Amino acid sequence: MARAQVRLNVYDMYWLNEYASNVGVGIFHSGIEVYGIEYAYGGHPFTFSGVFENSPQDAEELGENFKFRESISIGETDFTAAEVRTLIKEIGKDFRGDKYHLISRNCNHFTAAFAKELTGKEIPGWINRLAAISGSIPFLERMLPQEWLTPVALQQSIDERDRERDRERERQRERRVESIEKAEEATESAIRRQLNDSQTTMLNGYAGRGSLTTHHEDASSSSSSSSDVSSSPSITRCNTDASINDGDVYYRPRVRFIEKEVHTHLSVTCFLRFFSLLFGSYSRITM
Incomplete structure (x- = not known):
């Protein structure tokens, strides 16, 4: 053989x-x-x-x-x-x-x-x-190292390394999401501050206009009262929706009208300023 x-x-x-x-x-x-x-x-x-x-x-x-x-x-x-x-x-x-x-x-x-x-x-x-x-x-x-000695330990080491790599990727993803959320919050806060500043400016402007209007109406009322006492308005007439004669002062509804006008302009202004901030073109709105 x-x-x-x-x-x-x-x-x-x-x-x-x-x-x-x-x-x-x-x-x-x-x-x-x-x-x-x-x-x-x-x-x-x-x-x-x-x-x-x-x-x-x-x-x-x-x-x-x-x-x-x-x-x-x-x-x-x-x-x-x-x-x-x-x-x-x-x-x-x-x-x-x-x-x-x-x-x-x-x-x-x-x-x-x-x-x-x-x-x-x-x-x-x-x-x-x-x-x-x-x-x-x-x-x-x-x-x-144990992973040098046996394939089981080596496989466990590889598996643990893979799991740690996955955990690190998840931590990085969470950090990125957190950074994005913080940036979004900062942007929203800046927009809110801009809008609040705009509202304050316009309210101050309207308050000034209302004061001027009131002084003007008070002066007109005084002038009318001194020239024609018999035509001064009664309390009933001021608190009703009856027609107003020349020289009558209907002040309260006028104030309510100014308040509505301010809120309307504020809403439009805030809307326009919000979009102007988003698109990077800040334009002045003259009321």
Whole structure:
């Protein structure tokens, strides 16, 4: 029976390996190549297998943070291609995506277990040395962000980041609405002040006119009374709607008429000034 070659393909992860590997500690990804297919393991937040297939030695297929380092011969296997696929399904039950852990169950733990099943041999110890050191020194693991360790924590971190982003967007929207409302209130307040100033000015003007009219009528009344005492109006005549003879003073209805006239002019003036403020053309209205 023909035996198939089993190779361990190793990849550098991140630029950090250019420095860390010089002191015997590196961050590596690895996969087992057999029958022209490379098998590797990665994490995800679901309860099915995290084992996946990859083109042998293709770092670009893994992602931009991976760089192919070397390929190491582990040995040969008696498993057929079909038996390898069956073995992958069985191993995948233990190496589920949601069970991935950067320190205790990573891609190198998978390649070590898979290589052992295929060839009965171990992979080089330096491949997973960082995980071994971190596992023996617990405080190192506690220093790492939880989202680095497991895909579940990573997904939770991503979800929380998305929620915080949505909350910040909502806060920004509320601030914009509040600013708009304040601007509208300031505009309305300015318009009300303009209208109040206009009303005060016109009321003062009409009060002056009413005073002049009253003085004029009082003078006319005095003149008429001194010239013709017999034609002075009676109290009954002033308080009725009867016709007024020459020289009669009908003062109270005149005051009421002036009040109505003022309110009418004020309403028209306020209306016109409101629209002149809105369209930016303030025009003087001569009453």
